[in-house]
Amino acid sequence: MKKSRDTPGSPMIDARHIGPPTRRAFLVGAASALGAAAAHALLAPWPGRAADVPVDPTRVPGAPATDYGRRSTFEHARRLATPQRSRTPLQALHGIVTPSALHFERHHNGVPFIDPARHRLLIHGLVTRPLILTMDELKQFPSTSRLAFVECAGNGGREWQGPAGVTVQDTHGLTSVSEWTGVPLATVLREAGLRPEASWMLAEGSDAAAMTRSLPLARMDTALLCYAQNGEPLRPEQGYPLRLLVPGWEGNTCIKWLRRLKLVSAPRMTREETAKYTDLMPDGAARQFTFEMDAKSVITAPSGGQRVRKPGYVEIRGLAWSGRGRVGQVDVSVDGGRSWRVAQLQTPVLPACHTRFRLDWRWDGREAVLQSRCTDETGYRQPARRELVALRGVNSYYHYNAIQSWKIDERGDVHNVQV
């Protein structure tokens, strides 16, 4: 198996599926052909071409400071992108913060191109003072920041039908964490003045899908109108210049490119809460408005597509989270769920945020099935696959949160299995 330098996680583990993007290789090639100094400066790897690494870096003056940094020439972890989604390479990340450049994407008709100076938020419907706010006006309001995950309701959806993904990026890559900054929704709604009959809110994006969801006002107490992500303004694919964040709720409720909030007295049964984002049960009924993301966890190292290079010490590393609050405990099994040990949680453990867990393990070189199980602070425990399927059948696409099993074979290769 090819050894890849860009494999974080356990160093006893090799990774497939993270390679230099072919588009980049193409462009660098094309730029070399151009041979122009200006293009070279921007296309140049940082701080140099791999072939030009000095034998002794202490003998060569280094590169000067720059105004906006880039990652090393030697690092290639990337989102796996199709036109309407891209997945975070969880197997390549450490801690809990997702770099904004690697935050997963899901859009329903592409990333719109919006001038923040022309963007407006309309608040109307059952309010006493309809408002049209510029971005500057929104940023005048008292602000707050918090770390929170955003997870697509469809994260792991292909696993309902059996083991589908090879890597944890495939199976769980539609969740990411940022420090989000914005204005509490409640503050802006107070400014608009809610009428007594207002009980739901229609939130609409200004993308070409005009993505729209109905949201119950009674449960919007932690919702934020966000304009910043990890310190900087939102990235375009994350809703620039304005998105809704409903911490712990399925990602599609966190309307991106937010342009309109209409206060209403009942849900409006939009496409995204009828044809999509409902869960078909075995009896033919559909669960609707399944907003909170249930407790979930996954081992990111060793994980699918990696290899444990030799028997001996391995730090098992993973992520756990719950849309209903804090992670209470994470248990890890190395025998397919027969026995469990309690993992160590990285502090601070924050509500509606990924929590990094770690557990010391000694691999004896024999086949092993690794699992993790999250129990959140409400006492809810992440189900085994058979428990989830017994309850919900396999007709759903959304809200798959079963325990993930990774089988390590005797060669050390790690495979996605369902036990």
Added chain:
Amino acid sequence: MKKSRDTPGSPMIDARHIGPPTRRAFLVGAASALGAAAAHALLAPWPGRAADVPVDPTRVPGAPATDYGRRSTFEHARRLATPQRSRTPLQALHGIVTPSALHFERHHNGVPFIDPARHRLLIHGLVTRPLILTMDELKQFPSTSRLAFVECAGNGGREWQGPAGVTVQDTHGLTSVSEWTGVPLATVLREAGLRPEASWMLAEGSDAAAMTRSLPLARMDTALLCYAQNGEPLRPEQGYPLRLLVPGWEGNTCIKWLRRLKLVSAPRMTREETAKYTDLMPDGAARQFTFEMDAKSVITAPSGGQRVRKPGYVEIRGLAWSGRGRVGQVDVSVDGGRSWRVAQLQTPVLPACHTRFRLDWRWDGREAVLQSRCTDETGYRQPARRELVALRGVNSYYHYNAIQSWKIDERGDVHNVQV
């Protein structure tokens, strides 16, 4: 005054000093001249050129997902770079996480270019088992992550002589926060086996300055050998592939591009702890080994170079931190220190980490002098300038942590003053 779109902080505030980098303008111009499709793809603003913003973004399919994201065409906040340092634009940032691309830099002979596969960490001297570790071997050890600031000892150094910086980027931009991941130093030292007479450690970088500091082992309990920053591998300018982090200590002790730890019985009096990074007192003596960064705070909005556009509500926003633990309390004055109010602290409040504070204020349109004052959990309170100068004189360059004053004049322009 020019109105700038890329001004976060309070929207009633304009910002100077954040403009598109001229280098970028040059390159985009040059690339247009090249006219090559490949160069265009990489040089192209994301998700388009400002001039091409659609009138109604809902009528135009958006851009597809990408494998590694970029910020919007409309965002230009940047580090202010000279060859050996660059400053974080604190006035443009939200929350506490600094995007890695905007983390300040300080290097003593440039950013070395290092192949992580060839990089080694040597641990020798007063140990029973000298070690040479590859990056892969280091990543095998149990890991941990934490949010922490790194601050240059010289942050604000020019303010000793009087108000020097125009913006908060000038006065305080040599501090930034990341989530750092690595191996506890203690774990690796245990592996090497300390001899009883080992009491200091010489840490050496593999840059062209071979940056070296002596560090007392007795106070290394929270030190980390870091290989990741905000989820990703370290950025080159932050020590890729390996740096030391001593949370709360002056940045130069957090040796970047770390290649050697020599265990010794006394400090070695390197250049960076004798000629540099000592504090000259009024009596001619020099304070040496002043490792911890004292408690400090600064208002980032409204701050120098910004303008409060009109009287009325303003959210005062800022950052506070202490190398000695958590921030205990931040007080804010709007009358040059005559009266103080307690600011709200963003949670979680973490040790050796920036803490965002906020306070509601109503500007009456008259001259005002804004100040913030941090008290840390040890009870230490950030000094007024006169208190600091009475104690230390003005011969120092390092460890300036006096209360910062921003004067708002009757036009709303904000100036750096010392009162």
